[in-house]
Amino acid sequence: MSVETFSADWLGLREPFDAAARDEAAARLQLDDQLAALRPPSGTPWRVIDLACGTGANQRWLAPRLRGPQQWLMVDHDDALLRRIPEPVEGVSLVRQRLDLMASLEALPWHAAHLVTASALLDLVGTAWLHRLVTACASARVPLLLSLSVDGRHIWTPADPGDAEVGALFAAHQRRDKGFGPALGAQAVATLLPALRHAGYRVRQARSDWQVDTSQLLESLIDGMAEAALEQAPLRTVASRGWQGRRRSLVTQTRLRVGHADVLAWPVRT
Ligand SMILES: C[S@@+](CC[C@H](N)C(=O)[O-])C[C@H]1O[C@@H](n2cnc3c(N)ncnc32)[C@H](O)[C@@H]1O
Secondary structure, three states, X not given: OOOOOOOHHHHHHHHHHHHHHXXXXXXXXXXXXXXXXXXXXXXXXXXXXXXXXXXXXXXXXXXXXXXXXXXXXXXXXXHHHHHOOOOOOOOEXXXXXXXXXXXXXXXXXXXXXXXXXXXXXXXXXXXXXXXXXXXXXXXXXOOEEEEEEEEEEEEEEOOOOOHHHHHXXXXXXXXXXXXXXXXXXXXXXXXXXXXXXXXXXXXXXXXXXXXXXXXXXXXXXXXXXXXXXXXXXXXXXXXXXHHHHHHHHOHHHOEEEXXXXXXXXXXXXX
């Protein structure tokens, strides 16, 4: 098992691409209307749990869409990231909680929440943990908004002959244990949806793809994919390094679409 750590720099680099992708998904999900329908009674602030919040990008994107007073419980196991969360705007309060979501998921105050949310988390988790999450949320009949789960698509323009091999090695590496059991990677949403429906949720999903055309994020992704491919298949070092070199030399002329999905789920009234 490798416990993944995420640098604040990496989270900052991806934040504008996450936000643009989520804006598009929100339109397809009709998210503003859906959230309005889920809003707590007048005079009651939204109480939101943000799982694996990092430096708070999910909160920064979602808070303006919830409208009105809000209380956020920001949960992560990395104290350094929690300390980087800026103070929110007026009317929004937040509490930072350091917690290992593998060990202590069930300890969260599910029954007090109006919404449970996470971004860029689900592909790190395993099947058993995903079912624990669904069980905890269903027992409290709380809606979920789970954003930016990778779906395995990497569409490079222009294409390179090594894209398929490096992409497959990267996908295999993504399924390694990240601290939540063998990771679901690109299968996360496909595993989540039936579990939610079985637990009595109505579900909507929409693509939230990154459209990457800046050198800094492209280089970071190229290097990350190459390193993962090397770890996954050391005997293919020459092929992976060759792909990395060719991709880096073309970076200013490259566009990359990285497939993600956003899921909104709310309990069916009985
Ligand atoms: C890809 S980052 C996403 C951060 C943030 N949600 C965002 O969208 O910027 C994954 C986050 O999961 C957190 N994480 C990983 N394993 C965890 C665990 N066992 N318990 C709590 N948080 C964990 C990391 O610290 C990191 O902040």
